[in-house]
Amino acid sequence: MDIVIWDIDARRIEVIDRNLRLAMKQLGMRGRVTSMSEPPLLGRMGLLDRVPVLEIDGCYWSLKNNSIMSQEQCLTLLSRLRQSG
Secondary structure, eight states: OEEEEEOSOHHHHHHHHHHHHHHHHHHTOOOEEEEEOOHHHHHHTTOTTTOSEEEETTEEEEOSTTOOOOHHHHHHHHHHHHHHO
16 A cells, blocks of 8 residues: 655654554554645646545545544544445
């Protein structure tokens, strides 16, 4: 599983990255987490007003704008994706 965190806030990226990795570990999932934080690219992708956004295997997921995705929210999302995949 490849996950990209699209965001412009370095601190928020760091926390979401940690929450994703903890959720993946809890679920016994393997994958790679990276980030993309270049405002021009976020703008071209139409994501700048929606950050943070997770891109997981080519699909985009977001919650409330400018909020940190908790470990529990990451766990719920990854569990659902694992069940559907």
